[in-house]
Structure formats: C-alpha cells, structure tokens
Amino acid sequence: MTFIQNFTPVGGNLWVSAAVALIPILYFFWALAIKKMKGHIAGITTLALAILLAIVAFKVPAGMALMSASQGAVYGILPIGWIIVASVFLYKLTVKSGQFDIIRHSVLSITEDRRLQALLVAFSFGAFLEGAAGFGAPVAISAALLVGLGFHPLYAAGLCLIANTAPVAFGAIGTPVIALEGPTGIPALEVSKMIGRQLPFLSVFIPFYLVFIMAGWKKTKEVMPAILVSGISFSVTQYVSSNFLGPELPDILSSLVSLIAMAVFLKFWKPKTIFRFSHEQEFAATIAMQAGQTKQAQVVHYTGGQIFKAWSPFILLTGTITLWGIPTIKSALSGHYEGSNAILKAVNVIGKSLTFMPEVPFVHNKVFSKAGAAATPAFYKMELLAAAGTAILIAAIITKFIVGMSWKNWVITFGETINEVKFPLITIASVVGFAYVINLAGMSTTLALTLSKTGAILFPFFSPFLGWLGVFVTGSDTSANVLFGNLQKITAESIGMDPVLALAANSSGGVTGKMISPQSIAVACAAVGLVGKESELFRFTIKHSLFLVVLIGVMVWLQNSVLSFMIP
Template identity: 75%
Template sequence: MTFTQNFTVVGDNLALTAVVALIPILYFFWALAIKRMKGYIAGSTTLLLTLVLAVFAFKMPVVTAVMSATQGAVYGVLPIGWIIITSVFLYKLTVKTGQFDIIRSSVLSITEDRRIQALLIAFSFGAFLEGAAGFGAPVAISAALLVGLGFNPLYAAGLCLIANTAPVAFGAIGIPIIAMEGPTGIPATEVSKMVGRQLPFLSAFIPFYLIVMMTGFKKAFEVMPAILVSGLTFAITQYLSSNFLGPELPDVLSALVSLFALAIFMKFWRPKTIYRFSAEHEIAATTATTMTTTTPKQKHNSYTSGKIFKAWSPFLILTGFISIWGIPTIKLALTGHYEGTNTILKTINSLGHFFTFTPEVPWLHNKVIGASGEPIAAIYKLEILGAAGTAILLAAIVTKYIVSISWRDWALTFGETVNELKYPIITIATVVGYAYVTNASGMTTTLGMVLAKTGALFPFFAPVLGWLGVFITGSDTSANLLFAKLQQVTATSIGMDPVLALAANSSGGVTGKMISPQSIAVACAAVGLAGKESDLFRFTIKHSLFLLLLICIITFLQNNILAWMIP
C-alpha cells in the first residue's frame, strides 16, 4: 500500500494544512520553553503527537508512520548517539587518569581569562571538530572541555552551541553544500562561493557576540584585540577557502588559522584585567583552588612539555582519526563503497562492507510518493565502521595505552558513560524519529511551500526555510536536501538567483542548529545535564532568532542592493 503526500490535505487548503503541520513544532517549543519538560519526555510526546497528526490529518497509514519513526530512531542511535557516547567516554578517560588536570593547566598557561578560553575552545577548536566530523562531536567535546576548565555546565553547552553557528554550513568536510548539487544540478563550488560571501559576516561577529553574552559590552571591549584576531582570521580564511578551494576545507583551515593566530597573539598581549566567573568556587572547587593558590605560570611550570603533549594526545589522536574518516575515498572504503585499485583501501573496503548494513525499512521503502511524484527510498543506514563514533572509539582504544589505564577500568568507564547517557540517547532517538515522520508525511514540505508563497519577500524568508529544516532534522545537510529543490524552483519563479537561495538555505540553517532538539540533547548529555534540556533551549532560542534575522537581512540585501556579491 503506497501513500502519496498531499500538501492540501486539510480542507483542501495549503494554509490550513500548514497550520496543522506547525502543531508539533509549537508543542515542542511549549514543552521545553514553558513547561520545562525533561528532554526525553518532550521528545517522546512530540513524536506521539506527530504520529497522531500524520495518521489522522495527513491520512498516512499507521504502519507507514510508525516505520518512518523507527527509521529516524535508528539514525538517532547510529551515527548520532554513538558519537555522543564515544566523545564523552574519551573525555572521561582523560579525567579519570588525571590527564585533564594537565590539559586545564596548559590552557591556563595561555590565558586564565575565561573570555579567551571560550574563544579558543568553543569557537576555534569547536569549529575544527565541526569541519572534521560534524554530527554533534564538536559541541560534545568542546563543551566537555569547558566544563573541565571550570565553566558552568549550562553556560558551557550554550556557548558551544552558539559558537558552532559559524562552521556548520561547511561541516563534515563540506557535506551540507555538496549535498545540494544532486537535487538541483547547481555545482557545489558555486553554492560554496555564495555561502562564503554570507557566513564570514556572521563568523566575524560571533566571537564578539559570544563575549558580550558572557560578560556584557564593557568587558567585551577589554578583549577586543583578541576578539578581532579570532573572528577576522576565521572569517577571512573562510571566505578565501570557500571561494577558491571549494566546500571541503573552509572549516578546518579557518579553525586552525584562528586557533593558532589567537594562541600566538596571547604570547604578546594580555588583557588589563583577568575575567573570572563570580561564583567560580561553586562551579568547580578544584579549579577555584588551583586559581586562588597558583598563578597559571607557576602551575604550568610543574608540567614538562612532554607531559602536556601526553595529556593532549587523546584529543590529537581523536582529531587525526576523525580527519582520516572524513577523507572522501577513505569514507567510501569504510562504508564498503570503494571501487578503486588501491590495495590498502580495498582491504578496508572489505571490512567496511562486512560492517555496513542497509536493510530496507519494511512497509516504508518506496511506499511514500513525494512531491516529485517519485517513490522515496527508505533504508536503515547502519555504517558501523564508517561512523565518526567508531573513529572516536579507536582514539579511546589508543588512549588506553597512552594514559595507562587497565582494560577493566577502561570497560567500567565505558559502561558508566553508556548508563549516564541513556536518557539523552532516548531523547535523540525520539526527536530524530519525529523529524522522519514529519518528512515522510509531507508536513515539512507543506511548511516550506507556504514560505515559498511569500513572493517578493521570499529573499528575506529563504533563510527561514533552512532554519526550520535544521530545527526539525538537526542537520544542515538534511535541511539542504529537503528544501534545495523548493528553494531553486521558487527563486527562479520570482527572479531571484537560485545560487543565492541555496546559500540562504544553508546559512539560515546554521542558526537553527543551536535550538535543534538533537543538538540540545547532545549538548546536555556532554556536560551531564540530562533532563535539563528545557533550560538550555530557553538559553539559546533568543540568540537563534536574532542571528537568523541577521542572515535574512543579508540575503535580502544581496538580492536587491548587493547583487554584485552573487558569483
């Protein structure tokens, strides 16, 4: 039995159908922002509500709706949940073996100032991980690092989510941009150039915005030289790499340039006053003790460069593994799709094929007819070896030998991590399940079609489509795949350059990442705040809307006044 998506199913009217499609989103906002439900309860009830609407309002067969939820839930566990488990596990290994104390002191030796630490870790290091891995790893690891340094967990998670805005469009070796080439036929390099003429404005602004958020305008201006070094080096590298190298490397290069530029700059410049949190002794007693009894210089002197390198090596190894996993030909081999002649890659390909499972989703595969009139394929994508979480697990295995922890303690730590993260994993599974039901039933496309009806104002609203897509799916890649064709067709019909519309979808999407239920659950899981998702959502929602407004204005101006910026 096939199901054909109908975008005017309620009262034979697009607007009424869109109102019904909006109900799960409004419910989720209400559940987290107003009722302050725990994440897994908000996620589960949103999924149930969406299933009811899919069946009764959108006339989707019950079994089709339920199977689409299972497809999403499986994707929520692997690869997303797997990344969170392995990331937090690696971090816990460094804490248990005392290596994180050395990491903390090495960061303090660069600067004791909390503002600069946020720029180095949340902005630059987080962007590097976004470029190499994506899928939650950057927020999970950088937020855990900040908490280890003594940041309030909620604050650390919020800062990392907002800092992650700058790199998302080019995340995971440029996959969000590359993904749009398939459905639209527009070269990824052209979209990369246009995104590289929008996002650098935001990238230059985010470091300033982060510090103002943390400390207010006055204290932000005290570290303005550092903010400018961090933001401008990132933005300029992002523009140059996206316009002259393509979509694969902007994040990795921008992050490294920004990170090293700021670290070097801090050797020659110091803020007049060191900023610390007012309740620092309550946040982390150990950190407060270190800070009040020892200067960072003294503390740093107690560790040799060899010890510091050893302490950082788990994260260096993690970076190496994740970077290797992101190389396109190796990625193909790891998932069993390599067709070249290289002997080593062919061996990896055999392993990858053995550990890759892509069974069809029963009663769903090719049973849904989408907007194009074509049946939609539905498979459970279980790429065990190719998952970024597996790369992080291998880093944790290598780390076992570096930090000299027994296999028993290693395994116990892994078990503790899984136990701690059980509710966040349920949250992620339910919210991704919800995303898949909204897509399969046609709810998401219905909302997109309404925004596409805004006519001459569409250039202003084009980024909202991307924002909405990322909020629902948790992924800029998914949002781009979902709305790329709609953006292209709508833009052409109103005389807007389709390249600008596609770029707007991706750029707008980055501002939705910080409020996506998946991202919220990932961030809370990483800092030990399972069940506090509502607090984090309330923290990020206003920043998400403000940054979205900036992207809307930039896109509108580029369409009407600054058309010379379009490649």
Template identity: 70%
Template sequence: MQYQQQFTPIADNLGLSALIALIPILFFFWALAIKRMKGYKAGLWTLGISLVLSAIAYKMPVSLSLLSASQGAVYGLLPIGWIIITSVFLYKLTVKTGHFDIIRDSVLSITEDRRLQALLVAFSFGAFLEGAAGFGAPVAISAALLVGLGFNPLYAAGLCLIANTAPVAFGAVGIPIIAVEGPTGIPAMEVSKMVGRQLPFLSAFIPFYLVVMMAGFKRALEVLPPILVSGLSFAITQYLSSNFLGPELPDILSALVSLFALAVFLKFWKPKTIFRFKHEEQEAQSGTVAKHSAGAIFKAWSPFLVLTAFISVWGIPVLKSALTGHYEGTNSILKAINYVGSQLTFAPEVPFLHNQIFDGSGEALPAIYKLEILGAAGTAILIAAIVSKFIVKISWKEWFKTLAETTNELKFPIVTIASVVAFAYVTNASGMTTTLGLVVAKTGSWFPFFSPFLGWLGVFITGSDTSANLLFGNLQKVTAESVGMDPLLAVGANSSGGVTGKMISPQSIAVACGAVGLAGKESDLFRFTVKHSFVLVIIVGIITFLQSNVLSWMVP
C-alpha cells in the same frame, strides 16, 4: 500499502494545513521553554503528536508512520548517539586518569581569562571538529572540555552550540554543500562561493557575540583585539577557501588559522583584567598555575590529538568510501579496508516502507536503515579511546567500567535523540515539513528575507544542514525563479540560514546536555539558546535581502 504525500490535506488549504503541521513544533517549544519538560519526555510526546497528526490530518497509513519513526530512531542511535557516547567516554578517560588536570593547566597557561578560553575551545577547536566530523561531535567534545576547565555546564553547552553556528554549513568535509548539488543541479563549487560570501559576516561577528553573552558589552570591549584576531582570521580564511578551493576545507583551514593566530597573539597580549565567573571571584585566587613539562602536556593532550587524527582521516572522501564498503579503485590497502567496511556496513530496506511513499512529483522515496559501523565518526572516536588507553595507562577493567558508566549516564539523552530524529522522519515522510516550506515560499517580494528561515526550519526539524539542503534546496531554487531572485542566492541562503537553527535543534540540545551531564535539563538549555537563534537567523535574512537587491554584485 502506499502513500502519496499531501501538502494541503486540510480543505485543500495551505494555511490551515500549515497550522496543523506546526502543532508538533509549537508543542516542542512549549514543552521545553514554558513547561520545562525533561528532554526525553518532550521528545516522546512530540513524536506521539506527529504520529497522530500524520494519520488523522495527513491520512498517512499508521503502519508507514510507525516505520518512518523506526527509521529515524535507528539513525538517531547510529551515527548520532554513537558519537556522543564515545566522545564523552574519551573525555572521562582523561578525567579519571588525572590527565585532564594537566590539560586544564596548559590552557590556563595560555590564558586564565574565561572569555578567551571560550574563543579557543568553543569557537576555534569546535569549528575544527565540525569540519572534520560533524554530527554532534564538536559540541560534545568542546563542551566537555569547557566543563573540565571549570565552566558552568549550562554555559559551556550553550556557548558551544552558539559558537558552532559559524562552521556548520561546511561541516563534515563540506557534505551539506556537496549534497545540495543533487536536487538543485547547481554545482557545489558555486554554492560554496555563495555561502562563502554570506557566512563570513556571521563568523566574524560570533566571537564578539559570544563574549558579550558571557561578560557584557563593556567587558567584551576589553578583549576586542583578540576577538578581532579570532573572528577575522576565521572569516577571511573561510571566504578564501570556500571561493577558491571548494566546500571541503573551509572549516578545517579556518579553525586552524584562527586557533593558531589567537594562541600566538595571546603570547604577546594580555587583558588588563582577568575575567572569571562570579562564583570563582568569590573564591580565593592563588594567581598561579601549576607548571608541567612539555612531555607531560603533550601526553595529556595526546588522547585529543589522536582523536583529531582519526576523525580527520575518517573524513577523507576516498577513505570514507572504503570504510563504508563503497570503494571502487585499485589501491590494495583501500581495497582491504573496503572489504572490512563492506562486512560492517548494513543497509537493509525498511520493510513495507521502502518505495511505498511518493513525493509531490510522483517519485517513490527510498527508505533504508543506514548502518555504517566502521565508517561512523563514533567508531573513529572509539578507536582513539582504545589507543588512548595505552597512553593514559588505564587498565582494561577500568576502561570498560568507564565505558559502562558513560553509557548508563547517557541513556536518557540517547532516548531524546532517538525520539526527536524519529519525529523528523515522520514529519518529512508525511509531507508536514514541505507544507511549512511552501508557506514560507509564498512570501513573494519578501522571499529573499525569509529564504534563510526555510533552512532554519529544516535544520531545527532534522538537526542537519545536509538534510535541510536536501529537503528545501530545490524548493528554494524554484521559488526564487518565480519571484525574480537569483536561485544560487536562495540555495546558499538555505544553508546559511540553516546554521542558525542548529543550536535549537532537539538533537543538538540532547547531545550538548548529555555531554556536560545535564540530562533532563534540556529545557534550560533550549531557553538559553532560542533567543540567540532568532537573532542570528534575522541577521542572515537581512544579509540575503541586501544581496538580492543593493548588494547583488556579491552573488557569483
């Protein structure tokens, strides 16, 4: 049974069709922001509504809708669900063995100020993990670290989601930028340059924005020097690396420079007053931090150092190809890894769906269950947890018990993730997402301002800047050419705007809640982040509009 995608199925009217396509998204907003529905219930209901609309309004065969949903659900489990389980598991190992107490003290020895801890962990360390792995690992790990330091779980998750805005476009070793070259034909290096002339403005602003959120404008001004060190060091490095090195390293280099610069700066500069949360101010403050030897601190941090090493190695392109069984070189070690990877990589066609859906240009769309077990970032984290077992000296019995406890605690977030990714696949396969994209493309002379909103919409639906670039990249290029906008600017804006949608993507919300023990509280986190998402995408829209007009000299 075949299906030709339709973009104006309601009376051949784009506006009416878009209203229908908006229904699942509006329902999801309502379910979380107003109804305060549990995440997994909102996800399942949204999936159900999208299935009904795809069949009734878009005339998509029910069997193909269900198969598309199954493809999305599988992707939600691997790699995304796998990452959150292993990330939280590794964190719990350090807590259970008491090593996280030492980690907490080591961070407190740099600064006891909650504002500055958020910059170190949520902004800089989270950006490094985004550059190395992506797919939810940065938010899961950095949010868990903040909770361990004493942050309120909701605050920790929200701060990490918003901080993750700066690095998303260059995440997972630049995959979002590299991927968009395919559908647009624009060299990845040129897109990297364009995004590198937009995002640094946001990256420099995010640290200040985070602290204002936490403590208010006046308390943010108290720590303006370290805020500037954190944001400007990140932004300048992001610009330089994206424009002169390419899309692979901006996140990793920017994060390391920012982390090191801020840590060194705080050795010589201290805030006049230490900011703590209200509930902490009511408690007696001893003013002292437990001292630990350098060896004890190194040992306590070792699980996360091992994690960083494995995630970084897993992200190396040539090794990634071997881990997934796609290496074609002659290196004997990589060939051996490639053999193992090929045995643990499965890519069966989705039966009765593969090449049965045709896009607007008449091309058949492949449908594959992509199961890269060895190459998944979650596997790298699991191996780090195995190595860490010997570092923190926990028995195998307790190790497996902790893994089982973690998996049980995360069952509802995993259901949420699987259902919302399934929803994304159904809306993409039916053509609903493209219908919404076509509406934005109709904004004419205002398209430069609304161009980033396409990326925002794509990331909100798919949870991935890479997917949003693949989905809307060519539409951005074609529309830009028709309205007199530079196509490179439009394609870059898709990725830059997309980063602001990550914090409200159902996938990201579910991952963050699962990591900090807020399963079932997804609505609270969504309400926390949604206003910031709108503010930031409007800022990107203004930047893009200016670059299309008075600042056109900034376009490569």
C-alpha cells in the same frame, strides 16, 4: 500499500494544512521552553503527536508512520548517538586518568581569562571538529573541555552551541554544500562561493557575541583586540577557501588559522584584567585568605612531553575523525570503494561486512511526492565502521594504552558513560523519529511551501528561515539542504531571485537553527552532565537563534537587492 504525499490535506487549503503541520513543532517549543519537560519526555510526546497528526490529518497509513519513526530512531542512535557515547567516553578517560588536569593547566598557561578560553575552545577548536566530523562531535567535545576548565555546564553547552553556527554550513568536509548539487543541479562550488560571501560576516560577529553574552559590553571591550584577531582570521580564511578552493576545507583551514593566530597573539598581548565567573572570584578570595595564613601552595610545572601526552587523546580524535572524513577512505569504510589501492580494498571488505542496510518495512519504495513520481527508497542505514563515533572509539582504545589504564577500568568507564547518556539517547532517537515522520507525511514541505508564498519582496528575507526550520527539525544542515534545496531553487526562479543566493540562504540560515535543534540540545546536555535539564539550555539558546536568523534574513534580502554584486 502506497502513499502519495498531499501538501494540502486539510480542506485543500495550504495555510490551514500548514497550521496543522506546525502543531508538533509548537508543542515541542512549549514542552521545553514553557512546560520545562525533560528532554526525553518532550521528545517522546512530540513524536507521538506527530504520528497521530500524520495519520489523522495527512492520511499516512498507520504502519507506515510507525516504521518511518523507527527508521529515524535507528539513525538517531547510529551515527548520532554513537558520537555522543564515544565523545563523552573519551573525555571521561582523560579525567579518570588525571590527564585532564594537565590539559587544564596547559590552556591556563595560554590564558586564564574565561573570555579568551571560550574563543579558543568553543569557537576555534569547535569549528575544527565541525569541519572534520560534524554531527554532535564539536559540541560534545568542546563543551566537555570548557566544563573541565571550570565553566558552568549550562554556559559551556550554550556557548558551544552558539559558537557552532559559524562553521556548520561547511561541516563534515563540506557535506551540506556538496549535498545540494545532486537535487538542484547547481555546482557545489557556486553555492560555496555564495555561502562564503555570507557567513564570514557572521564569523566576525560570533566571537564578539560570545564574549558579550558571557561578560557584557564593558568586559567585552577589554578583549576587543583578541576578538578581532579570532574573528577576522577565521572569516578571511573562510572567504578565501570557500571561493577559491571549494566547500571541503573552509572549516578546517579557518579554524587552524584562527587557533594559531590567537595563540601567537596571546604571547604578546594580555587583557588588563583576568575575567572569571562570579562563583570563581568568591572561591579565589577564599583561597587568598587561606594563603595569608598558610604557606602558598607549590606551583606545578609540566614538561612538554607531559602536556603532549595529556592532549594526545584529542590529537588522536582529531586525526581519526579527519581520516574518516576523507571521501576515498570513507567510501572504503562503508564498503563502497571501487579503486585499486590494496589497503583500501582490504578496508572495504571489512567495511562492507559491517554495513547493514535492510529495507524499512511498509516504507521502502512506497512513498511518492506526487502521482507519477519516482518512489522514495527507505533503508535502516547502519554503517558501523564508517560512523564517526567509531573513529572516536579507536582514539579511546589507543588512549587506554597511552595513559596506562587497565582494561577493567576502561570497560567500567564505558559502562558508566552508557548509563550517563541513556536518556539523551532516547531523546535523540525520538526527535529524529519525529523528523522522519513529518518528512514522510509531507508536513515539512507544507510548511516550506507556505513560506515560499511570501512573494518576491519578502521571500529573500524568509528564505533563510526555511533552512532554519529544516535544521531545527532534522538537526542537520545537510538534511535541511536536501529537504528544501529544490524548493528554494524553484521558488527563487519563479520570483526572479538568483537560485544560487536562495540555496546559500538555506544553508546559512540553517546554521542558526543548529543551536535549538533537539538533537543538538540533547548532545550538549549529555556532554556536560545536564541530562534532564534540556529545557534550561533550550531557553538559553532560542533567543540567540532567532536573533541570528533575522540577521541572515536581512543580509540575504540586501544581497538580493542593493548588494546583488556579491552574487557570483
């Protein structure tokens, strides 16, 4: 049995069909923001609703809808869920071995100010991890680090999700931009240039916005010099690298320049007051009273070697996920290497033996976008060695020897990690399954086609909202670009808009949807111990997501009209 997608299945009317297609998304918003359901309950019920509407309204065969959901669930577990497990596990190893106390001390030696720690960890270090690995690693690792430093879990998760907007478009060695070239035929470098003339404005603004959310306007002014150093160093490097080097390195280079610039700057400049959260100030006052009655505790000093050892798990993580992201090595790890290097050929043999791609029953080559179009292949893609989570696990294995942990405790810690993240894994499997179902049914395209009908005057503003919607649904800027890239191009050409601008708008708008994507919410909650409180984090981020996508929409509208000279 085959299925030809129909984008106007309800009465032949696009707007009515779009209203039906919107129901699962609105339900998910209601479930988290209003009903305050736990993430896995919201995810499972949203998936069930999507399957029902796909079958009843969009006429998808029942077996096909169910198997498409299973395909998404498998992808949700590997590679996305695997990244969460490995990331949280690595963090727990540093805590159990006592190394995180030294990490905390080393960060405090740079600055004790929570505002500046957020810029260093959430913004700069998180951007580096996004550039190297993508998926859930940046939020999982950086949020866990902030919690370890003393941040409230909700704040840590929320700030890292918001900070992660600046680097997402160039994440995972530029994968979202590179992915656009295939379906659209527009060179990735041209799209990279255009994105590099949009996101730097956001990258300057995000450090300010993070601190403002944390501390308010008065306390933000106190650290404005540091905010400017962080944002300007990042955005200038992002512009230069994206316009002259391509889409692969903007995140890596920008984050490194920002980290180094901030570390050097803070050697010579300090804020007038040290900002801490209210609960910390109360605790500090209690300690001060006790210190007046007893001898002051001895200050602990760590050697450079001790600090390096403590940070080594995250240095190893950075090294392994960077290595895993190099295209040639990635192809060998997945069993697709065709070169002559002997080492990579050996890796290729192992990678091939650990790569499984069985066809999805009832779905593989059974779905057509229109009559006469090519069938869509569908596989359960399971690349065990090439997965970024495996790179993190290797760092965790080496860490076991560095910190001197026994295999018994190492295995016990891994078991504890699995137990902690079991519900987030269910959440991710269900919401990715939901994304696959509505994509297969054509519901996502129906919504996109509706937005594209806004016309020559309004479409440039709404163009980023397509990317925002795509990332919310799929959890990935890469997937959103593949999903809506060609639609953006065709619509732009029909209304006289430069297609390069439309494709860049899709990716730039998409970054603002990352912080409310169900996958991202689940990853962040798992990393900071907020399992079951996904609704609280969603309510924290939704207003910021909408505000930022509107800013991107205004920027694209201006670039399409009065600022058209910015288009390459």
